[in-house]
Amino acid sequence: DDDRYPSRFWPEPRITERRDPVVHGGVGDGPLDEAELRFYRDNGYLTFEQLIGADELDAYLAELDALRRDEAVRQAAEAVIEPDSGELRSLFEVHKRSAVLRRLCAHPRLVAIARQLLGSEVYLHQSRINYKGGFRGKEFYWHSDFETWHMEDGVPAMRMVSCSVSLTPNTPHNGPLMIIPGSHQRYISCVGATPEAHYLASLRRQEVGVPDDASLKQLVEDFGILAPTGPAGSVTFFDCNVMHGSSSNITPLPRSNVFFVYNSVHNTPAAPFCGLPPRPSFIAERQDFTPIQTEVSP
């Protein structure tokens, strides 16, 4: 089999070069201009301060609150519950559960940008809401999404983009997304074999697919750390392989976002490269690769 990004096989971590382009489309293929495409290629992310309007935002926030309060939702397999507080931390596959969020994932502007970055039609690999409460919001440790999506879901190439729609302000203090800009150009092969049904534990606290200290130190020395901040309604696109994480949130300001992973229709998953059965489809779509159809832009 053709594993271009092996990980979790060797007793020592390895850093290798990325073997795929970062930007797969060109200037004429979508709304991003040359400077934006170059920024994304060099840094692995792109932030828009106000891509979602205030009236739309209110609808998404109301939907989020309704989902958080719904006991059936909290009991669902798609829900990740905070072990200490019992609060809902994440909910997967929201585009199937909520018509409002299904509409957001097909937002013409978001999809146009995803198509341009990936240079093809796109489908939805994953959707979720993340809720980091105030006061006791937990950290997310550093990781490359692609490492897991490749090893545990079988996605072959780096031709995916994540899109985080902030429903609350991101300040420097409330545990914002931290990115190591440029880290998407390298691949950190992690140490440790994948346990069976790893996702049951890893969604709460990841133990495998975690980059080692020395590699992270190297990345931060070479590239530094950035944390895009902005008001509610800001949107960050980031490459599937950019190293990112977030600190705890002790401020009273919660952080909520809706998170979509767009994948190129030319990059659909194979068998997981870790050799185990694939994760459930609510975490990684494996059947429906229908290109997203956007509504006509208003």
Place this chain on the structure above:
Amino acid sequence: DDDRYPSRFWPEPRITERRDPVVHGGVGDGPLDEAELRFYRDNGYLTFEQLIGADELDAYLAELDALRRDEAVRQAAEAVIEPDSGELRSLFEVHKRSAVLRRLCAHPRLVAIARQLLGSEVYLHQSRINYKGGFRGKEFYWHSDFETWHMEDGVPAMRMVSCSVSLTPNTPHNGPLMIIPGSHQRYISCVGATPEAHYLASLRRQEVGVPDDASLKQLVEDFGILAPTGPAGSVTFFDCNVMHGSSSNITPLPRSNVFFVYNSVHNTPAAPFCGLPPRPSFIAERQDFTPIQTEVSP
């Protein structure tokens, strides 16, 4: 007895006004000018970007490393060990253990500022080093130092100043000290009786003397949050009652500081206001109130 700042007595939190001045000295009493004194009075803190020189810093960092590596130090009662990692998180009473750090606590510039802010001679109520490692550095939840120093150590009035000397850079990302500027003008009475020998647990994870969510929300709405950043060698003075805390640190950049608490010689501790025996003298000096003598300034 005359408890002007009761806490931990009532079933509900209470917010009351501060009953002591913030700045006790005047412009002629030390190196701070009128703008600096006003800033400290209004915000409850004051940061100096480069108060400690690079050559001095190296000596303090070397001392810190030596203390961290010393197994006898790790076994000492004055040491606080991280439960998960086994790493040294804090070490108290460093001015007695280390000649180098004893010299730092009597640094002419630091003591002159403390004297001016407190309007009297000062003595050392507490000294410690804090070490927040990279990657897995733990958060410190919000607290007013004075609430604990009053309830558990018996310090009667808000006439104390903390001084944090940064031995490593403070960035927005490595879990810097966060301050709610202006919060020192109010006193948050906390809920929950003090357990006996509370300090044994509270130095690791505080459960009593913790401000409630609603009060914190109010403070942040009224005052916001600030996190002074700066290079190694920067120094922050902050009022004993200003609400402060810090997030976790997943960056590779450790955060180390030396921390001195200067108290006015007119504000020496009485019996603890919680009614229990006082904490050990390595946390709160109860016998030696000799005013700090500074070396002659070079």
